[in-house]
Amino acid sequence: MSDAKTLPPALRGWTEREVGCISGVRDASHPRASSRVWELERADGCRFYLTISPSARMYERETFALRHAAPALGAGRAPQLRASSAEHLALLTTAVPGRPVNELPLTAAEEYEAHRQGGMLLARLHAAGDLTGRWRAEAEEALDAVALGTDRHLEEAGDRLTPAEHALVRRLAAELRIVGPLPLGFIHGDAWPRNLLWSEHAAWIDFERSRFAPVAQEFVRMACAVWADKPRLRAACFSGYGRELTPQERHALTCLAALDAVSALTWGETHGDPFVAARGRRTLDRLTTGVFA
Template structure:
């Protein structure tokens, strides 16, 4: 067991009693260390230490502000330590749906849509007058780091679409998961779907919680999109779809650059696929 693992387990033990690290559940990108802990009585928790201060604060505040109404369907924050950037969470029952036999089940996507709607409604929607301008600034920062990585056509289209967005009335934003996909969904042994990893949760347009699915599970399975929307209880308007295309263009460009910076060629290729799909036609 590494020194870091030992320090995390020791700090968590002050809260929940003696416990051991039983699994390292971290993703390869290195932005967080995620450990499964087990106490002598068999109880289990998740300990998550987050590399960047901004990301830690965002996730901590998401649990403090928005998780309670979803009790039992997202992890419970047991303890947080700002010095270590540590979150101690309950461990929910179930297996990851990523790679699971039910990953492409319409019922799973229906449940995910319904749970997404519950998340979006934990706080009232708010108009965000800075939404377009903020996205444009982020895009300009990403492009400044792109160094020729992104096709010129993609840069031109995205910049033009974002400048048009700035001129439109401000969209409403709601609490969004923003990494809404089967690798952050669990399914238990009776088929109940739950969400994990609130690391990217913040206010955004509601369709932000569709974009990862749009470019992955739903590409060849439009029935899953229909099931999700049925569970969500809302269909996108023409204005929603126009905004979604702009959002997806920015997300694709950002994905390409982020993945390149983190030496993740598979994710970079995924970003290029996303951008090609956006440029090919409407969302």
Template sequence: MTDQNSLAAPLRSWVEKTLGPLTAVRRLPNGSSPAAVWHVVRGSDNAQLHLKTAPSPEAFTRETFAYRHAVPALGPGNAPCLVATSARHLAMILTALPGAPLSQAWLSENALQTVHWRAGALVAELHQAGRPTPTARREASAFVSRLADAAVRDADAAGDQLSSAERKFVIALADHLRVLDRLPLGFVHGGGIEAGLRWSGGARPTLQDFDRARFAPVVVDFVHLAHGLWAERPLVRAAFFDGYGRALGAEEQQALRCLTGLHAVRALADSTYGDRAAARTVLDRLKSEVGV
């Protein structure tokens, strides 16, 4: 049986050539990202670091771009820092930040609102980081349309979990999404802000896992929260956008509603993508709003 805490010899050789001898290596549980991550300790000074191997060259390129060109805008201590990279190994060495996923924290309503206010401010900094090239801007503008195109495949894959009326409802959401063409663009986290936020006590969260980061309509970063926590905690949602610095525009609100419905269908179609019970609740709520 392979030791999950061990590193392949070529990868370990690169890490130790970069950092010096390691005194500890521990594989971390899989999180929101499909990447493999190890907690490593450098022997010379006991520095705590993370070694991350991307699942694909595209993910490696996205994440290293994010750490070099966008993440520094978040400020010291608000996200990991990039220490070294190896395109050959699709590997990154990052500083390790304390804490656990914010979604796992047990916080009072007031504390949760405070943390989400600060999270909103953090996400605003990310969204405003950098300026897209003309090519990136064209790709960003087409991103939501690609999500709409995927909705038909997801509805087919959901099979009998959707009634005929529900399938028509989902296709209508996708069609409406395609005509929303004035959505503000920015540099998005892309992997679900809720999953990327970490908390270690106090009021300041941190943000990590940028392997899906890209330029896109900023509203895509709010879908996971709208699908889950915000549905039951409207004051937490209000605190987030207070920290974010603006409310969503009318077209963004429509897009978020459509994207939340499409996310629910994707979760119904693929149990590894999300919670099917929660997805059914979300879809039923959206249907009731329009009388389907």
């Protein structure tokens, strides 16, 4: 394993105090400046991942998830937290078998099974954790918080949207506030193929956006980025999940997709990512023609 990105000496020393001498280091970061992840290997072949969170909030979320919710997925279905350092915003976790499903040459049957098991694991995750006190309050207020950002997102989008699209997004954001009580749970927050691993079974990784929220929020990325082209994977996910979304949840998902589309279109064009921008544009087109849900 090569040292493609230098691991800070202080972090290497901390890691070796936790798990022993490291014989190999590989840069495993995503292709963005804020991503700092290394795959580590001991001489005995045991592998670990060291992640520096982009922010204190993400560090707190992932630490909480790995301690209190992810274990509900079962052995080998999520990373195990070996150590964490608030000083460095660092998390040291075990490696999970498999590779992201979007990187694998899966057969149709294998892809279906990966997404079915992914849905099954999300159902376990959503039922995990203690949904009381401030956690319940935050979950109940989550949709209002999303809707409050509408004006800022539309201002940033500017003339990337037509006047009719601006009006549509504003209407759906307003409806998001009155959609009614929805099932709540502990969501992964970034559930899509990049974070769904597959080998002999499925596993979820990267919990830095996890939180208590309406569970319908879990499915925005999949609905916007995957299910439009592969509706059978939607069926697979909810087969594993054990239920379909309620009518209120489906409407909330449509409203959330509109806000995600504006954010994706703006971010993609601003950061030179045509794939993210195209996802946002396509979602807006689907919403405008009424074929999203």
